Amino acid sequence: MRRDIFQAIADPTRRAIIALIALQAMTPNAIAENFNTTRQSVSKHLRILTECELVKQEQQGREIYYSLEVEKIKEVDQWVSQFRKLWETRFNQLDDVLSTLKQQQK
Amino acid sequence: MRRDIFQAIADPTRRAIIALIALQAMTPNAIAENFNTTRQSVSKHLRILTECELVKQEQQGREIYYSLEVEKIKEVDQWVSQFRKLWETRFNQLDDVLSTLKQQQK
DNA sequence: AACTTGCGAAACCGAATGGTTGCACATACA
DNA sequence: TGTATGTGCAACCATTCGGTTTCGCAAGTT
Numbered sequence: 001m002r003r004d005i006f007q008a009i010a011d012p013t014r015r016a017i018i019a020l021i022a023l024q025a026m027t028p029n030a031i032a033e034n035f036n037t038t039r040q041s042v043s044k045h046l047r048i049l050t051e052c053e054l055v056k057q058e059q060q061g062r063e064i065y066y067s068l069e070v071e072k073i074k075e076v077d078q079w080v081s082q083f084r085k086l087w088e089t090r091f092n093q094l095d096d097v098l099s100t101l102k103q104q105q106k
Numbered sequence: 107m108r109r110d111i112f113q114a115i116a117d118p119t120r121r122a123i124i125a126l127i128a129l130q131a132m133t134p135n136a137i138a139e140n141f142n143t144t145r146q147s148v149s150k151h152l153r154i155l156t157e158c159e160l161v162k163q164e165q166q167g168r169e170i171y172y173s174l175e176v177e178k179i180k181e182v183d184q185w186v187s188q189f190r191k192l193w194e195t196r197f198n199q200l201d202d203v204l205s206t207l208k209q210q211q212k
Numbered sequence: 213a214a215c216t217t218g219c220g221a222a223a224c225c226g227a228a229t230g231g232t233t234g235c236a237c238a239t240a241c242a
Numbered sequence: 243t244g245t246a247t248g249t250g251c252a253a254c255c256a257t258t259c260g261g262t263t264t265c266g267c268a269a270g271t272t
Contacts, residue, residue: 010116011230015185022192029248041231043250062239062248070193077186079121080179086128087176117260135218147261149220168218168269 003052005075013037014045018054018068025058025067109158111181119143120151124160124174131164131173 009015017031028046032039046066049055054072058065115121123137134152138145152172155161160178164171 004116004118006112006118006121007116010110010113012110012112013230015112019188022189027248028250037230038232039249040233040251044230047250064249068189068192070189073186073189074193076182077190080183080186082125083128083174083176083179084183086174087180119260133218134220143260144262145219146221146263150260153220170219 001051003048005052005054005072006079008048008052008054009076011045014049017042017045017049021055021066022068022070025065027063027065031066109154111158111160111178112185114154114158114160115182117151120155123148123151123155127161127172128174128176131171133169133171137172 009018013035016035020026020031020034028039028043031046032042035042046055046057050057050066052072054069055066056069058067115124119141122141126132126137126140134145134149137152138148141148152161152163156163156172158178160175161172162175164173
């Protein structure tokens with residue numbers, strides 16, 4: 001199933017899961033222990049994160065380790081970058097104003 | 107009302123609105139013309155965007171001009187940045203592997 | 213003063229969301 | 243083989259979401 005990454009990171013619990021498994025791969029049970037919710041609920045979140053390829057899984061015996069697909073977050077970074085130049089130019093414009101004022105003081 | 111910026115940018119129409127008013131301030135009617143939806147629907151989106159301070163409004167007569175509060179997007183940038191170092195170190199690790207292979211070839 | 217225009221708010225509706233509970237199944241262990 | 247453990251999935255439920263329609267109001271226009 002195709003899924004939107006922005007919709008995936010909209011939920012605060014999912015963002016917490018992402019931050020958690022960014023450091024090390026974890027099983028659903030281990031993840032659920034960190035939240036005030038059931039394992040099945042975490043499992044649903046992991047399914048959504050997997051569907052948009054934000055998370056990859058690796059089976060080990062009867063356990064499944066989930067870890068973050070860091071590269072995927074670049075998609076969010078790319079979206080942000082179109083506005084980054086805006087706040088940079090705004091900064092530059094402020095710079096211009098300041099240097100103009102400085103000129104006038106001379 | 108307090109609102110989560112990640113929940114605000116989850117909707118594709120809202121992201122389109124953000125991109126639209128990033129360049130110039132626009133009225134709800136003008137914005138709605140760019141989408142296949144009603145003005146009232148756009149108005150609801152603008153309300154959500156305003157609630158999380160992603161958008162500011164300026165009244166001019168009976169028209170209200172909406173424009174982007176670019177600075178607010180830095181919050182998303184900050185969230186991304188915690189993972190940016192991860193994909194940078196991953197790149198460095200790949201670098202290490204490559205240089206090790208090069209060493210062995212000598 | 214009557215009419216038009218631009219807008220937000222409220223009421224309503226179908227669809228999606230996030231959570232829980234119960235179940236089925238595979239893997240490990242006695 | 244029987245039992246415990248780790249997991250995904252389906253069914254169900256209350257809530258939220260995104261959209262439309264209707265309305266009221268303020269600002270212009272005639």
